[in-house]
Amino acid sequence: MRELELGLQLPSPLQDLHDDRLAGVRLFLKRDDLIHPEVTGNKWRKLKYLLADACASRASTLLTFGGAYSNHLRATAAVGRMCGFTxxxxxxxxxxxxxxxxxxxxxxxMQLHYMDRATYRRKADPEVIDALHRRFGxxxxxxxxGSTEFAVPGCRELVDEIEQPFDVIACPVGTGGTLAGIAAGLAPGQRALGVSVLKGAASLDDDVRSLQLDATGRVVGNWSIEHRFHCGGFARRSPELDEFLGDFDRRHGLRLDHVYVGKLMLAVFALISEGAFADGSRVVAVVTGRPPAGSG
Incomplete structure (x- = not known):
């Protein structure tokens, strides 16, 4: 699957952000939201090598999971159409x-199949998967x-695209695949910062380690996860977040989604104000996607 044939814009642009709140920190936005209008950001990077494995396995159908507002479902449907999968x-x-x-x-x-929440919590159990096979073949x-061992090399390529020297790269964390891949691609002296969008998700650290181990056979220690900026939990929003998003849009003409990237940027600016980055630090924040059309 050649990326140019799929209409993907890679490498994604790196934008130098000018903001009077940066306090001696130089901040860049890695605009993965501009990769493709339907398969934005980390969705393509996480699916790229998984799709190659599906092709090698001679699979014709992809089955995946998500909530009613899932960007992942949307992206999987789009790449399925683009690459010839049901x-x-x-x-x-x-x-x-x-x-x-x-x-x-x-x-x-995409064919949609609704699953009650109790069963959905057990979606990885063999009996649930077997029932889906009986239904769909x-x-x-x-x-x-889309966070599997195949996500790690795809997300690692994001780092290879950045020609500007940097010290820290930050990304939102939901399942850990993007952070695992980014950290695996860093040079000595660089570090990765993940911002959890989930409440009470201390297990994310173990998830990232497992993904790195499965993909590369080793775990690197050049990353950490910040757990303070979930704003109440997944897809939840707080007055502080809404105020930040409105202000960011007014300053930069860029509307951030409240589920992932908004919380990432809220965290980055809060950490800057706390002095978490040394004066002169160069920080890259990964814009992993865009808000859905019509969202507030």
Whole structure:
């Protein structure tokens, strides 16, 4: 699958952000949200080598999981259409009126299957997977969020694209694949900072270690996860976050999504104000996606 043939814009741009709050820190935005209008940012990087493995396995159908507003479902449907796969999306919860995200996935040919929340929590159990095979036949299983050992080399390539010297690279963390890959690609003296978008997710540290070990056979210690900026939990928002997002949009003409990138940038500016980065530090913040159309 040649990236140019799929209409992907790689490498993604690196934007020098000018803001009077940076206090001696130089901040760059790695604009992965501009890679593709339907398969933005870390979604493509996490799926790239997984799709290659699916092709090598002669799979014709991809099955994956996500919530009703999942960018991952949307992206999997889009790459399925672009690369010739049938796609099935297992949606958490009972069927309800469609939203723009699910409508877009369906327009790309994805078949939706709703799963009650109790069963969805056990979606990795063999008996649940067996039941899905009985219903849908053979499929290539793509975990929720796409974080597998194949995500690590794809996300590692993000680092290789950055020609500007930097000290720290920061990204939001939901399942850990992007952080695991970025950290694996850093040079000595560089470090990666993940910002958890989940509440009470101390297990994310173990998830990142496991992904690195599965993909590379080793765990590197050049990364950490900041757990203070979840704003109440996944997809939750707080008055502080909303105020920050509005101000950022007014200053820079860039609307950030509140689920991932907004919390990342809230954390980066808070850490700058706390003096967490030495004067003169060069920090790259990865814009892993964009807000869905029509979202506030």
């Amino acid at each position: 796609t099935i999306g297992v949606v958490r919860g009972e069927e309800e009126p469609h939203n723009a995200m699910l409508d877009a996935a369906m327009s790309d040919g 053979d499929f290539y299983l793509v975990p929720e969020g």
